[in-house]
Amino acid sequence: MKNPLLVPELRDYLESDNHEALGLFLDSGHPRVIAEFLSALTPTEAWQVLGTGPLSLAAEIFSEMDEWFQADVAEILSRRELAQLVTEMSPDDRVDLLARIPENRRLRILSALAVAEREDIRKLSSYHEGSAGSVMTSDYATLSPDLTAADAIDKLRREAPDKETIYYAYVVDEGRRLIGFASLKDLILAPAHELVEEIMNEGVISVRVTDDQEFAARQIQKYGLIALPVINGGDALVGIITHDDAIDIITREHTEDLEKFMAIQGSHDAASYLRTPALTHFKNRVLWVVGLAAAGLVSGGILHHFEATLSHLLILALYMPMLADTGGNTGSQSATVVIRALALNEISAKDMLQVLGKELKIALMLAAVLACVAWIKVQLLSGGSPIPGGFTLPQVGGAIVLALAIQVITSTLVGALLPMGAARLRLDPAVVASPALTTVVDITGLFIYFTCARLILGV
Amino acid sequence: MKNPLLVPELRDYLESDNHEALGLFLDSGHPRVIAEFLSALTPTEAWQVLGTGPLSLAAEIFSEMDEWFQADVAEILSRRELAQLVTEMSPDDRVDLLARIPENRRLRILSALAVAEREDIRKLSSYHEGSAGSVMTSDYATLSPDLTAADAIDKLRREAPDKETIYYAYVVDEGRRLIGFASLKDLILAPAHELVEEIMNEGVISVRVTDDQEFAARQIQKYGLIALPVINGGDALVGIITHDDAIDIITREHTEDLEKFMAIQGSHDAASYLRTPALTHFKNRVLWVVGLAAAGLVSGGILHHFEATLSHLLILALYMPMLADTGGNTGSQSATVVIRALALNEISAKDMLQVLGKELKIALMLAAVLACVAWIKVQLLSGGSPIPGGFTLPQVGGAIVLALAIQVITSTLVGALLPMGAARLRLDPAVVASPALTTVVDITGLFIYFTCARLILGV
Structure with a gap:
């Protein structure tokens, strides 16, 4: 997001070298707001403005910029400037930034960092994409169980500037194993001399580094947490995922679900x-789309199979789109409702x-209504024209309406079955993409249509 | 969610009247976890177990139960029991509960509450559904600007048990106008004697009671807030929305978007x-579905209009489904991508x-590939059969492939245009439901198809 509102003023300040005004500007609001104003400048100008504030504030504002603007700014920085900036950024943000920088440059920046930072970055970026480990940060607050409440608060106060949050502190033993959790609220409510091990909650909700990031985000949602601890295979605390990351993960996963459902692949991270x-x-x-077009060969083949029927009774061709559309619509409705309920x-x-029992009931009602609509349509559209082969309009219309009713019932059930089946196979129900469903429904629909015509009309 | 794991144990404790074990159970984990165990019992049993703990804990666990289980439990409680429980619940949760209770019972419960609670409930439930006011809670912490940091922390400590969060405190003047905000972190980092008005941040991010709840949730996401203050028309603080509510709102809105896109109405709250x-x-x-079926009258009419062409050249009927499907698939792909980018x-x-420029480029590439696929399909399916009217397969195939290419380009652009147009009209882009798009694409597709056939084949 860019906000061009202050561009003229900021350029004036830059030209007149008004460092005081720029410094005040940097401190005048939420870092995210400042980042949006700066993103409307050129990367060079934005960096000049950031340079007038302390490095920690610059890093905070820089972290709030959109990813592509971060990359643009990073490109114009010297290796030393970028290394300094990266050092000040929070661990999860800097791993994300480095992942977007070309490899040879990344290696040169890494070599300019202190050993501790380099090691931290190496660890954080070693987790599989999409895992809890890949989205956690390593700036969390820990307490040892033998501290008093007052000492614990004191420790949190001292560490506050460097931690993602001090509202949740995690209690670890000498081996860094996670043994409890105490909120700042617990600590300030406790008597000053009570020990952390007496104050802490032992049933800590945590996830493993290898767990899915969406699972982690859903835990944060379910339990209303500000942060969720992440432990490794040895139960040692290695990171936390915070509530704001959870919202971002959930937004991203929703988008991906919609895209899967609409049959678009690829990540847009x-x-x-x-x-x-x-x-x-x-x-x-x-x-x-090519895959679906290839699958369309099947429905094409069915149509060719029934070519003789069609040439006998061209009126059947005129109602083919109606059957296909209605089947597709009712099928994607039931699929959507079921996918949502599963999610x-x-x-x-x-x-x-x-x-299936419930969808069958719904399908019967929908079929009754849509059959009436189809009957009216046939009367309206074909009422005047003569029908070859000695058939009457009620005969032909009856066959069409019966086929439509069966098609509505079939496609509603198929729409519900596909995601339920996927869930049973432990696949993501959303992979039952809407176009794939349409193709299945098309094929069954043509069969139903021509079978009804054959049985009722004998063509 | 139900967790039947402890049902036998809990029933044993109930039968043997083991209050101590039940009391320990209620305190043994996160209220949400306890709520899931209790939801596997009958409502009567669940209430008996809750009764063994302090009322505040019972209310907390009760609030974490699913809405329908809450309603079931509420039904078996006496008016007095329910009034006590409601009094202990947090303001936003109790408003939600009361909204689900039949009106005459609700009025009787309200009359059993203290005046302050009744007034609070009346106020909170007066906001329009979907507004920020309707999801906020009134249990927030306030500070006056002339307190010292130490006094402020002391006040927060005293009020902690009754507040939704004490990590964010809002600074208000005598008229309750919101003038600043201080986090608990700000307060414990500040010197003990510094005044709140010096510590507080003045640029508070807030929303109005009438703002959309999704806008409020997105502000929480954007700025990574733990809570967001809600002000009324006179700038007075009236409530807060917390980070966990934001995740729930966003999840709900995503579901609604998907349902709108799939043309299902109704709220599932x-x-x-x-x-x-x-x-x-x-x-x-x-x-x-009835509306879409009615709209199908248009495409039915077009088909009737071209009946003569079809009866001349039945082969055209055989490829109609291919055109409709491919058009629908490419159209919903571009619509999905554009809706996502807008969101x-x-x-x-x-x-x-x-x-449109970008989608045109993509459409040209897709059209080229899909035209090749269609050409192969025509050769495979119709290669052997004779074609009436003296046409050759390349002639007819050429007309079909050309129509398909134009159809892919048109439907990709329409798929992008509809949500962009909706956004320009300040409508929700997701209302451009996928089936509605399919209907539009069907109609344009038939026109393109028969026009190509007429121009190239002269039929």
């Missing part, structure tokens, strides 16, 4: 719509029969 | 999939031309 080249967009989309844990894979 | 009667599901879905603020309504 690093770049925005306008920054992604058309060719990349093309690559993300082409595989699915919110309202149902699970073992509720298959209950879900 | 109160009930889960399995608890909602089939008839309600039917009502939520029927309007849209994440990567683009805005004024980027219309840039977006």
Whole structure:
């Protein structure tokens, strides 16, 4: 996000070298707000303005800038400047930044960092993408169980400037094993001389570094946490994930679910719509549409199989799109509702029969209504034209309406079955992409349509 | 969520009247965890277990139960019991609970409450659903500007048990106007005798009671806040929205977006999939599918208009589904990508031309690939059969492939245009439901198809 509102003033200050005004500006609001104002400048200008404040504030504002603007600013910095900035950034933010810098430059910056930072970055970036480890930060506050409440508060106060949060502190033993948790509220409510081990809560909710990041975010949501501790295979505390990261993870996962459902592949972590080249967009989309087009060979084959029926009774061709559309619409409705209910844990894979029973009821009602609508449509559109082969409009219309009703029921059930089946196979229900469903529904629909015509009309 | 793991033990304790064990159980973990164990019991049993703990703990655990289980428990309580429980609950939770209780019972419970609680509930429930006011809570901590840091911490410590959070405190003047904000971290880092008005941050990020709840949640996300103050028309502080509510709001809004996109109406706030009667599901879905079926009259009319062409060249009917499907797939892909980019603020309504330019490039590439696929399909499916009217397969295939290419370009652009247009009109881009898009694409597709056939083949 850019906010161009202050561009003229900031440029004036820069030209007149008014360091005092620029310094005041940097401190005049939430770092995110300042970052949006600076993002409207050129990267060089933005860096000049940042340079007028203390490095810690500059790093904080820089961290709030959009990823692509961060990359643009990083590009114009000298190796030394960038190393200093990276050192001041919070561990999770700096790992993200470095991941977006070309490799040879990254290596040169890493070599300019202190050993401790370098080691921390190496550890944090070693976790598999999408895991809890890959989104955690290592700036968390720890307490040892034998501190008093007053000493604990004192320790948190001293460490506050360097920690992501001091509202939650984690109690670890000598081996850094996570044994408890105390909130700052617990500590200030406790008598000053009570020991941390008496104050702390022992049933700490935590995740492992290898757990899925969405699982971690959902734990934060479920328990209303400000931060969630992350432990390694040996139960040692290695990081925390904070509430603001949880919201970002959930937003990202929702987007990915929608995209899976709409059959678009590829991750969009690093770049925005306008920054992604058309060719990349093309690559993300082409595989699915070509695959679906190839799957369309099946429905094409079915149509060819029934070519004789069609040439006998062309009126059937005129209502093919209606059947396909209605089947597709009812199928994606039930799929959406079921995917949502699975996502919110309202149902699970073992509720298959209950879900199918309920969808069957809904489908019967929808089929009755849509059959009436289809009957009216047939009267309106084909009422005047003669029908070959000695058939009457009620006969042909009856076959079409019956096919439509069966199609609505089938596609509603298929729409519910596919995500339930995926859930049972422990696959992501959202992979049952809407276009894939449409293709399945198309194929069954053509079969139903021509079978009804054959049985009722004998063509 | 239910967790049946402890049902046998809990029933044993209840039967043997083992109050001590039940009391220990209630205090043995996060209230949410306890709530899940209790939800596997009957409402009567759950209430018996809750009764063994202090009322404040019972209210906390009760608040963590699923809405429907809360309603079931509330139903078996006496008016007096329910009034006591409601009094102990946090203001936002109790307003939600009361909203789900039948009106005559609700009025009787309200009359059993103290005047202050009643007034608080009346105020909180007066805000429009979906507004920031409707999701805020009134248990927030305030400070006056002339307190010292030490006194402020002391006040927060005393009030901690009754407040939603004490990590953020809001500074108000005599008229309760919000003039600043101080985090507990600011306060413990400040010298003990510094005044709150010197410590506080003046540029407080806040929302108005009438602002949209999603806007409020996005502010919490954007600025990484633990809580966001809500002010009324006179700038007086009236409530806060906390970080955990923000995650819930965002999850709910995502679901609603997906449902809008999939053309399902109705809110699911109160009930889960399995608890909602089939008839309600039917009502939520029927309007849209009937509307779309009615809109299908247009494409039906077009097909009738071109009936003569079809009867001349039946082969055209065989490829109609391919055109419709491919158009629908490419259209919903571009719509999904654009809706997502709009939702994440990567683009805005004024980027219309840039977006169309990019989608045009992508569409040209997709059209080229899909035209090749279509050409192969025509050769495979119709290669052997004779074509009437003296046409050759390359002629007919050429018309089909050309129509498909134009259809891919048109539907990709329409898929991008609809959400961009909605955004420009300040409508929700997600209302451009996928089935509605399919209907538009179907209609344009049929026109393109038969126009190409007429121009190239002269039929």
